[in-house]
Amino acid sequence: MEAYKGMKLSSILSEMEKQGMKNRAPVFRIKKEMKDPFRILIFTMLSSRTKDNKTLEICKRLFLRYKTANALSKAKENEIKKLIFGVAFHNQKAGRIIKIAKEVSKKGVPRTFEKMIKLPGVGRKTANVVLASVFGKDTIGVDVHLHRISNRLGLVNTKKPEKTEERLKKVFPKRLWKKINISFVGYGQTICRPVNPKCNICKLNKICRYFAQSF
Numbered sequence: 001m002e003a004y005k006g007m008k009l010s011s012i013l014s015e016m017e018k019q020g021m022k023n024r025a026p027v028f029r030i031k032k033e034m035k036d037p038f039r040i041l042i043f044t045m046l047s048s049r050t051k052d053n054k055t056l057e058i059c060k061r062l063f064l065r066y067k068t069a070n071a072l073s074k075a076k077e078n079e080i081k082k083l084i085f086g087v088a089f090h091n092q093k094a095g096r097i098i099k100i101a102k103e104v105s106k107k108g109v110p111r112t113f114e115k116m117i118k119l120p121g122v123g124r125k126t127a128n129v130v131l132a133s134v135f136g137k138d139t140i141g142v143d144v145h146l147h148r149i150s151n152r153l154g155l156v157n158t159k160k161p162e163k164t165e166e167r168l169k170k171v172f173p174k175r176l177w178k179k180i181n182i183s184f185v186g187y188g189q190t191i192c193r194p195v196n197p198k199c200n201i202c203k204l205n206k207i208c209r210y211f212a213q214s215f
């Protein structure tokens, strides 16, 4: 499928990306500020259920103290708990990021889905987001924004993120997969927000099922 309700799928993604960048969506700061694959992996894992701005602030604090995977692998769990205080489930995540650091300092950041999800605390979404954003793999990491917006638009009609991923892989051509997460997340952080989406200024409202049903 190349279009949805007459609008090219690539244009939908470009519009989302344009608005996200124009409105300074935090997601576009991640690569610039985290820089290397290990830091992006830790950021993505820590950001689950925590806003990107908050997670960026906490990651900067963490990586100022522990600059490399090798350094973090030798950290004391109690100190990490304090450093990452503010992210959801920080107590559980502290031990996990030390274990991830140990693995990465020995073998590097995994480049396959199968190896990535063996890391503690790394699930399907984190693995796919990192593989697409860091290594340019053709995958779709479905987070809360992508799940919500693709259902609002009517691109999918799903209850669970796993089903959304499955469905989106049928809707979008493979060459666009790696762009999907960042475009939708940027849009979700700025225009199609969870509460009070800015439908009146949204250029996608003509093709949106939620808009058609609500206004």
Ligand code: SF4
Binding pocket: 149, 152, 153, 191, 192, 193, 197, 198, 199, 200, 202, 203, 204, 205, 208, 209, 210, 211
């Ligand atoms: S019209 Fe509203 S609900 Fe639909 S994509 Fe735009 S902001 Fe989101």
